[in-house]
Amino acid sequence: MSSPPQVEIDPALVERYVMELGRFGAYADTGVxxxxxxxxWVAATDQYETWCKEAGLAVHxxxxxxxxxxxxxxxxxxxxxxxxxxxxxxxxxxxDGALGALAGLxxxxxxxxxxxxxxxxxxxxxxxxxxxxxxxxxxxxxxxAITGRIAPGDAEAMQGYADETMADAMTxxxxxxxxxxxxxxxxxxxxxxxxxxxxxxxxxADLPVAVVDAITGIRHYNITLTGEQNHAxxxxxxxxxxxxxxFAEIASGVINTAHRMGRPAVTTVGRxxxxxxxxxxxxKSINFTIDARHPDPAQRKILYERHEGLMREVAARxxxxxxxxxxxxxxxxxxxxxxxKTFQDAARAQxxxxxxxxxxxxxxxxxxxxxxxxxxxxxxxxxxxxxTPEEFSSVEDIVAGIRTLAAGLHTLAY
Amino acid sequence: MSSPPQVEIDPALVERYVMELGRFGAYADTGVxxxxxxxxWVAATDQYETWCKEAGLAVHxxxxxxxxxxxxxxxxxxxxxxxxxxxxxxxxxxxDGALGALAGLxxxxxxxxxxxxxxxxxxxxxxxxxxxxxxxxxxxxxxxAITGRIAPGDAEAMQGYADETMADAMTxxxxxxxxxxxxxxxxxxxxxxxxxxxxxxxxxADLPVAVVDAITGIRHYNITLTGEQNHAxxxxxxxxxxxxxxFAEIASGVINTAHRMGRPAVTTVGRxxxxxxxxxxxxKSINFTIDARHPDPAQRKILYERHEGLMREVAARxxxxxxxxxxxxxxxxxxxxxxxKTFQDAARAQxxxxxxxxxxxxxxxxxxxxxxxxxxxxxxxxxxxxxTPEEFSSVEDIVAGIRTLAAGLHTLAY
Numbered sequence: 165m166s167s168p169p170q171v172e173i174d175p176a177l178v179e180r181y182v183m184e185l186g187r188f189g190a191y192a193d194t195g196v197x198x199x200x201x202x203x204x205w206v207a208a209t210d211q212y213e214t215w216c217k218e219a220g221l222a223v224h225x226x227x228x229x230x231x232x233x234x235x236x237x238x239x240x241x242x243x244x245x246x247x248x249x250x251x252x253x254x255x256x257x258x259x260d261g262a263l264g265a266l267a268g269l270x271x272x273x274x275x276x277x278x279x280x281x282x283x284x285x286x287x288x289x290x291x292x293x294x295x296x297x298x299x300x301x302x303x304x305x306x307x308x309a310i311t312g313r314i315a316p317g318d319a320e321a322m323q324g325y326a327d328e329t330m331a332d333a334m335t336x337x338x339x340x341x342x343x344x345x346x347x348x349x350x351x352x353x354x355x356x357x358x359x360x361x362x363x364x365x366x367x368x369a370d371l372p373v374a375v376v377d378a379i380t381g382i383r384h385y386n387i388t389l390t391g392e393q394n395h396a397x398x399x400x401x402x403x404x405x406x407x408x409x410x411f412a413e414i415a416s417g418v419i420n421t422a423h424r425m426g427r428p429a430v431t432t433v434g435r436x437x438x439x440x441x442x443x444x445x446x447x448k449s450i451n452f453t454i455d456a457r458h459p460d461p462a463q464r465k466i467l468y469e470r471h472e473g474l475m476r477e478v479a480a481r482x483x484x485x486x487x488x489x490x491x492x493x494x495x496x497x498x499x500x501x502x503x504x505k506t507f508q509d510a511a512r513a514q515x516x517x518x519x520x521x522x523x524x525x526x527x528x529x530x531x532x533x534x535x536x537x538x539x540x541x542x543x544x545x546x547x548x549x550x551x552t553p554e555e556f557s558s559v560e561d562i563v564a565g566i567r568t569l570a571a572g573l574h575t576l577a578y
Numbered sequence: 579m580s581s582p583p584q585v586e587i588d589p590a591l592v593e594r595y596v597m598e599l600g601r602f603g604a605y606a607d608t609g610v611x612x613x614x615x616x617x618x619w620v621a622a623t624d625q626y627e628t629w630c631k632e633a634g635l636a637v638h639x640x641x642x643x644x645x646x647x648x649x650x651x652x653x654x655x656x657x658x659x660x661x662x663x664x665x666x667x668x669x670x671x672x673x674d675g676a677l678g679a680l681a682g683l684x685x686x687x688x689x690x691x692x693x694x695x696x697x698x699x700x701x702x703x704x705x706x707x708x709x710x711x712x713x714x715x716x717x718x719x720x721x722x723a724i725t726g727r728i729a730p731g732d733a734e735a736m737q738g739y740a741d742e743t744m745a746d747a748m749t750x751x752x753x754x755x756x757x758x759x760x761x762x763x764x765x766x767x768x769x770x771x772x773x774x775x776x777x778x779x780x781x782x783a784d785l786p787v788a789v790v791d792a793i794t795g796i797r798h799y800n801i802t803l804t805g806e807q808n809h810a811x812x813x814x815x816x817x818x819x820x821x822x823x824x825f826a827e828i829a830s831g832v833i834n835t836a837h838r839m840g841r842p843a844v845t846t847v848g849r850x851x852x853x854x855x856x857x858x859x860x861x862k863s864i865n866f867t868i869d870a871r872h873p874d875p876a877q878r879k880i881l882y883e884r885h886e887g888l889m890r891e892v893a894a895r896x897x898x899x900x901x902x903x904x905x906x907x908x909x910x911x912x913x914x915x916x917x918x919k920t921f922q923d924a925a926r927a928q929x930x931x932x933x934x935x936x937x938x939x940x941x942x943x944x945x946x947x948x949x950x951x952x953x954x955x956x957x958x959x960x961x962x963x964x965x966t967p968e969e970f971s972s973v974e975d976i977v978a979g980i981r982t983l984a985a986g987l988h989t990l991a992y
Contacts, residue, residue, distance in 0.1 A: 363808075363811075363813050364814070368817070384857050384858070395964060395965065396844065396846035396848060396871075397794060397844060397871050397937075397938030399938070400779060400844065403962075406833065408847045408848070411829075415825075415826035416823065427814050430814065430815055432810035432857075434855070434857050434860060434861055436822075437855070441848070441850075442848050443798050443846075443848050446848060455811075457810075523812070524809070525811040548812065
C-alpha cells in the first residue's frame, strides 16, 4: 500500500450527477420518491449504468438488480467495493443512499482517469434497496442478496404496502426471484460506504467529513403496560392503577437515562397508543416503543439493563402488568480498524478536516460486514435533516467526502 | 315539614323492575345497549309508563319523550321531582341512569301506598337522554329540554354517529322537533336524582348510600405540544426538542398534582396521539387531553393553575411550542344545603349508614340546577365499575337508597 496522493474531484460533475439522478422520482421541489423496482428506479439504474460505461467501467447487473461498475485490477480478482443504495424514502431527498452510489462511481472514475489501472479490482455499486419503503420487511434487500441472507421463498412471502409481493415486483421488471442466490459474492476484500450523516453532529462541529468507526447497536422494544380502566371522574387517584402514569414515568426515565449517559447513547419513545384513548377514561393499557442505541457493546448492555430495570420497577410499584419483546435487535457493527486508519490517513493527506464518530442509523455496511471488512464515511447534513425532501449537503462537503473516499481506495487498490 | 317516618320498600319489586327494564336493549348476559329514540328505548319508556299507571300515577310524555308520572298534591302545584335517564352507554349496564328513573317511581309508589296523597305534588321522571351515545354533542337532551336549554334548530343541526340528525330520530318515532320548547318547566321546587356511584368510594368505606353535596367541576384540556421531528439514531439527545419528553413530564406532573392534592381532586390523561407515531422517529408533535375535576370552586382554580403552570414551564424549558384550549369547562354544581340536610336526616331516620361526598361524574342534576334546587343520592357500585355490562349494585343497597329517597321526599311533600 502506498501513501495516498492528491486526488482531484470535479465539483461540476458531482453537482450534475446529484441533480440528474434526483430527477428520477422527483418529488416536489427537492424531494425523491423512488422505491425499489418501480419505473423511476429502473430509469435511475439505467442512468447509473450509462455513467459507469462513460467512465470506462465494465457493467453488470446481478439477480436482484444491484448495478456493478468494475475497473479490473492487474494483480488480484479480490474487489474493493464502494457504493450505497439507490432507493429512497417516500418521500426522501436526493442524498440519502444515492450519494454513496454516485460517490463510488465518481471516485473510481477519477482514480482511473488520474492513476490508470489499479492492482486490485475496484467496483462502484448501486444497491437496489435499503429503506424498506415499498416492502416493509425487506430492507437491506440489495446487500442481503450479496451476503446470501435471502432464503428461498422470501421474495414470494414478502408483502408490500400495496397488494403485491417482492417476487411480483421483481418479475414485473424481468428479474427472476429463483436466481437470487446468484447475487451472492465471496470475493469482496473491503466495502466502503459514503453516506450523508443524517444528524447534526458534523454541522455542530463545523466539519465536512467523518470516518465512521462503528454502526450503533439497535434494539426496538415493543411494550404493553396494563392497568385498570376506570371513570375519569368517579375513581379516586389513590385507588387507580393507571398505565398512563406508569408510561409517563418510563418515557421520562429512559429518555433521561440516555441523555445522562452522554453521546452517542440515544433512546427514543416515538410511538404510543393508549387504549381506549378517550379523554374521560383512565386507560386500560398503553402500547409503546422504545428505540435504544449504542455503538459500544458494553455501554449498550448497560443502557438496556437500565431501561429494563426502570420498566420493571415502575410496573411493580404501580401495580401494572408489563410485557415486552424486541422486534429489532442488532448488535453494534464495528468498522475494521485498519480501514478506519486508512481513511483517516486519506483525509489528512488531502488536507480535509474530519472527525471519527459512530453512526446512529443503520446502513447496508452492517450487512456487508457479514462477508467482508467495512468502513463508512459521512458527509455533513444541513440541520441534521434526512428522510425528507429538505435533506441537503453542499457540493463542497461532498467533494471533500469523495476526495477522502478516492484517496483511501487508492491506498487499498494501487 | 315533618320528620320522616319509616318507609317500606319491597326488595322483590326493586329486583323485578331492574331486571325487566334491563331486557329492553339487553346486551350479552348483563349489559344494556339502549340509545335515545331507538326501538328498545321506545319499549322501555312504554314499560315505564305502564308501571306508573299501575302505581296510580297520572302519566304524560313531554315534547322530547321524557315520561312524567304524577301524584298530585293537595296544597301546591309546585312539584318535587325524582328521576334519572333511561338511555344507556353502548354498551352500558342495567343501573346507570335507569336505576334513578325506577327509584323515583318506586319511591312515589311506596309513599302513595303507605301515606296517601301528599301536600305537594310528587313526580317520578324518566329522562330521555343523558349519555350522548347516539348523538355525541347532545348529552343531557332530556334535562336540557326541561330547563329550556335547547335552541331552535339544534335538533336539525345535531349529527349522530350514523348518518342522521336528532330531528330525524325524533320524527321517526312521532315527536315534533318544533315543539321542543313545550317541554320547558318552571314549576319544579326540587329535583332529587338517585344514581349508582360509578366509583369505589362507598365500597371502600363499606357503606350502601351517599348523599351528594356537589357535582364536580370539569375541564377538558386539548393540548398540542410541538418540537422537532428527527431521526431516532442520528440525532443526539442533547440537541433534541422532543415533545414526547415534554409530554411525559407533563402527564406525570398533572397526575401527581391531583394525587397529592387528595380526594376529591382527579386528573386524567386518557388520550394521546403522537405524530408521526413511528418507533424510530423523534415525534414532531403530540396531541393529548387532560381531564381535571374538583367540586370546590377555589380548589378547582388551584388545580387548573398548577396544571397550566406546569405545562408552560415544561414547554419553555424544553424549547417546545404549546397550545391548548378547553372543549368542556363545567363549573361545579353545588347541591342545595337544605336538601342535603333533609336527605342526611332521612337516612339517619331509616337507620341507614351513609356518607356525604361529591360526584366526580356529570349528571342531569347539573342541568336541573339551572331551574331548581337539586340533590343526589348514590348507591354503592360493585368494584366501582360503570359504563360497562359488569356494573352492579345489590338489591339490599338499592333498597337502602330508595328508602332514603322516599323518606326525604316524604319530608319535602307531606
